[in-house]
Amino acid sequence: MEKQNNLSKNQQIIFDLIDKSSEPMKAYSILFNVQKKGIKAPLQVYRALDKLVKIGKIHKIESRNAFIACQNSSCQISKATAFSICESCEKVSEISNSKLSKYLSNFVDEAGMKYNKYNLEFFGLCKKCKST
């Protein structure tokens, strides 16, 4: 049986906004967009973001300080994330490649250490930007 994770009011408002956005959203942009719904302070946004990240509904793009909805219903664990980022238009997509995730999840470093979590960000030019 799956874990239930019903979102609270603020969490739902903020998740809906991020989920319908076509690009990663920054915390203060989120704040601006939900003020009409009664969320007035940064902390209310950050608290919801923290929770949503923890349960894997969204991910943080660390190099951009921005948040994107999980595109990959199976990575609710939020422990193994990979993204492609266009350095020209800033388009971000979540990479869902089982070979890659297996390779990284099973990676053992020179000291024999295994990791329970990783975040990978690839940078390059997206199709559209490459062709122009």
Added chain:
Amino acid sequence: MEKQNNLSKNQQIIFDLIDKSSEPMKAYSILFNVQKKGIKAPLQVYRALDKLVKIGKIHKIESRNAFIACQNSSCQISKATAFSICESCEKVSEISNSKLSKYLSNFVDEAGMKYNKYNLEFFGLCKKCKST
């Protein structure tokens, strides 16, 4: 022939500090530590950091907003970085594993796209923290 990259005064001061630090340093901690050497403003620090990152002498640990000296003289390109981060003691090491870097540099996503740059951060418990 290699590119020369002589560091300027501020760049050298800041690189030396980061290089001799046993842990990643944050920008304002760097600022505090170099004030006696005449570097007084955040911008002076950030400018030196930008340059040092660009030439690959240091790397930014994105998830920590901190900077670490490159441990791997061969990655001066600063385009292919991988780190292990202990979630308990925050120890960070640069991973130098040619199989991993080849795998990631050659990675092609589902859309056939190749990337010229990546950053990978692994999280877990270091040896010391695991044993306690």
Added chain:
DNA sequence: CTTATAAATGTTATATTATTACATACTGTT
């Protein structure tokens, strides 16, 4: 229903990280 506990909220203030804007100086090349 009552009590206990954890999770979520509201609010103010503040800390931390990073950039804009503008003036000046240094370095190497022609």
Added chain:
DNA sequence: AACAGTATGTAATAATATAACATTTATAAG
């Protein structure tokens, strides 16, 4: 000397994130 590129100095401000404290709501047990 003139030029271009890089680096510096300084002040102000923007953008990102957390601390502290009071209150409320949801969940589960007794």
